[in-house]
Amino acid sequence: MAGPKKNKYDVIIIGGGPAGLSAGIYTARARLSTLLIEKGGIGGQIINSEMVENYPGFTNGIGGIDLTQAMHQQATKFGMETIYDEVTGIKVAGKQKTVTTAQGKFTATAVIIAGGAVRQKLGVPGEAEFTGKGVSYCATCDGAFFRDKTVAVVGGGNAATTEALELTKFAKKVVIIHRRNELRATQIMQERVKSHPKIKISWDTVVLEILGDKAVEKLKLQNVKTKKETLLPVSGVFVSVGSQPATGYLKGVLKLDAVGAIVTDEKLEAGVPGIFATGDIRSGSIRQVVSAAGDGAVAAVNAGKYISE
Amino acid sequence: MSKSEEVTDAKFDEMVLKAKTPVLVDFWAPWCGPCKMIEPIVEALAGEYEGKVSFMRMNVDDSPNTAQQYGVMSIPTLMVFKNGQPVSNIVGFRPKPELSKVLDKALAGG
Numbered sequence: 001m002a003g004p005k006k007n008k009y010d011v012i013i014i015g016g017g018p019a020g021l022s023a024g025i026y027t028a029r030a031r032l033s034t035l036l037i038e039k040g041g042i043g044g045q046i047i048n049s050e051m052v053e054n055y056p057g058f059t060n061g062i063g064g065i066d067l068t069q070a071m072h073q074q075a076t077k078f079g080m081e082t083i084y085d086e087v088t089g090i091k092v093a094g095k096q097k098t099v100t101t102a103q104g105k106f107t108a109t110a111v112i113i114a115g116g117a118v119r120q121k122l123g124v125p126g127e128a129e130f131t132g133k134g135v136s137y138c139a140t141c142d143g144a145f146f147r148d149k150t151v152a153v154v155g156g157g158n159a160a161t162t163e164a165l166e167l168t169k170f171a172k173k174v175v176i177i178h179r180r181n182e183l184r185a186t187q188i189m190q191e192r193v194k195s196h197p198k199i200k201i202s203w204d205t206v207v208l209e210i211l212g213d214k215a216v217e218k219l220k221l222q223n224v225k226t227k228k229e230t231l232l233p234v235s236g237v238f239v240s241v242g243s244q245p246a247t248g249y250l251k252g253v254l255k256l257d258a259v260g261a262i263v264t265d266e267k268l269e270a271g272v273p274g275i276f277a278t279g280d281i282r283s284g285s286i287r288q289v290v291s292a293a294g295d296g297a298v299a300a301v302n303a304g305k306y307i308s309e
Numbered sequence: 310m311s312k313s314e315e316v317t318d319a320k321f322d323e324m325v326l327k328a329k330t331p332v333l334v335d336f337w338a339p340w341c342g343p344c345k346m347i348e349p350i351v352e353a354l355a356g357e358y359e360g361k362v363s364f365m366r367m368n369v370d371d372s373p374n375t376a377q378q379y380g381v382m383s384i385p386t387l388m389v390f391k392n393g394q395p396v397s398n399i400v401g402f403r404p405k406p407e408l409s410k411v412l413d414k415a416l417a418g419g
Contacts, residue, residue: 065342069345084350084405
């Protein structure tokens, strides 16, 4: 993890998930000097998926971490540099953009923002206290600790249904707790969870509190229609209630939509010439690896055009 | 060349609890994406703290007992042991500066 070779680049990419890595493959291969700034580790949200089934070209699927590590190697092969640091601000002065991080300052002509989204927490009592003691945000990682136990999954989207199915490999029973009376997941995922003998769905239900002594023992639930409260004994609870675009440092710099995602045009330019947004951080993103990778390519090509203008 | 040593349930007492220096144990499993994500960061720390802190990796799939004994229910979990006692318990991915702080505190006697 050596420091960057210089402070001035053609392109700075913020975020090392599929969108940023794809952008990096394109810009570095186009011989644009490229710096990737990642605050945590390479991979983005998809690393929580043991198997990505819908990324084109992999008949039997590919592991989320394997896919993104390969993308990173591919971009690095073409000359992209990577530093691990957190971006705190972006300043624009004509064609020059200055990106401030916790540890330094870098300038570039184009900036591609690919910071993705962060998993939302439930925000109920017991959640923080029991994180790692039965509260988990990654079924692939932690499912095996709940062999022959009863677990709950909170949420109703693609991530939640994927987690529920993953957990059936270990748990004796999986209860999906969903605040609506229908799932938001794709039809194929809905069919899989509804027909699975180990999965039960608790409709119109929210978690009020996570209870236990040293580890999770039960959930206090409430039916949102009848207001009736119940206790559900579980050994684990997997939180999968969506994610929030990581745009805190961009308020006042770029136009954000109601949920905080960056608004872009058809070039994926974010209202400021030379600043682009890609992947889950972009308003209207369908939040898939393939679309994130596609966004990365679009932004990279348009960044190249902007630089040579 | 990995700077971390593999430790198993059978060797835990000897390699971790009886160690003279603080030991960071990285509980992981092959199926865990975030464990692979944190691996290069732990490796970098192993280089920086060479001689001061020992770094061990424990595969919870092969060695489930120690994880169970210390209540590990989520991976990656990084635990720092000093004089046979756990002094820090970090669950999930954390950036490198945060992990450095934990190690510095363990070395300072915290």
